[in-house]
Amino acid sequence: MLKPQDVLLLLKIVARGPEPWSYSQLAWELGMSASEVHAGVRRTAESGLLHVDQGWGVPDARGLDEFLVHGVRYVWAARPGGLVMGIPTGAAAEPLASALPSTGDPPTVWPDPDGGLRGLSLEPLYKSVPVAARRDPVLHELLALVDGIRSGPDRVRDLAVRQLRKRLGTSGAGVLSQVRTLRGGGAASTSNTYQNGKEKRRLHR
Template identity: 40%
Template sequence: MLKGQDIVVLLALAGRPPVTMRETAARIAFDPAGVTRSLRRLTEAGLYSRERDAVLLPQAEEFLVHGLRYVFPARMAGESRGLATAWAAPPLDGEFGETASLPPVWMHPEGTVRGIALEPLHEIVPAAALADARTWRLLALVDAFRVGDARVRGVARGHLHDELRRG
């Protein structure tokens, strides 16, 4: 069974050249042993190939777009200060104009955005986002699938496709 940290590892590796476990762990502020365990689960799920040492992009994209919100449903809390996610963070932050509602955020003491707290996929998400801008963009897109309406998910899908292949 996949865990939230597995999705963070998947996004950190997707579309990028192979790197060591230690480099991957540093990229997302995680431990190398945790990365190894995540890769084992991702391989079993058919989202990562050990032979190619790469994320299987078509399978990963299909899972992220269509399955992730059912496996990792969004859990919202009250108002909080944190890091912007979903449509409030790049690359979606300019797509929908201003809204009267508060944006979704991951609670974090270094966060500068006041919004509605969204429980991240795993506790390492805010640190991973701060450590790597591309991983932050991908995590925000994944959250758009978890909390967004059909319009948001449709726009996020195009951005996700581009981001995964851009590396």
């Protein structure tokens, strides 16, 4: 059975693009233990969301799309709570923040004493999400989009779905070009990497 940290793991692999990674490196970047990463890889592979073959692993873009768009908000629903200091997420974070008109409502944030924004508390998918998001702005955007889907009103959810699909390569835009553009590395020459599985990254043990 999938756990919420497995979504964090899959989104991290998407955010990294074609870069190889070790379990220990991924564990540090996610604020998790190496054993948690191993367990997450096993669960996501068993669920069909991660294809692993002879040490290579590729997220199933369409399966991940279906799960994030139609499943996460029911399995791990989130509702804003009280006012706290934290890190912006959902409609308060990019790429949604600049695409939506201001409503005057308090922003949604992951509770974090070191966060720089006061807003309505939104429980993250996993306890280490704030740490992982600080270490990777691309991952932060992916997590914020998922929060927009699982907690936002229809207008926010619809935009979050469109933006997420661009990044997963399930709406005609390849994940590599999205990730490299976000990281300032320019456009990629290969699109739909996770969808067609032509490029794979090694899962170093």
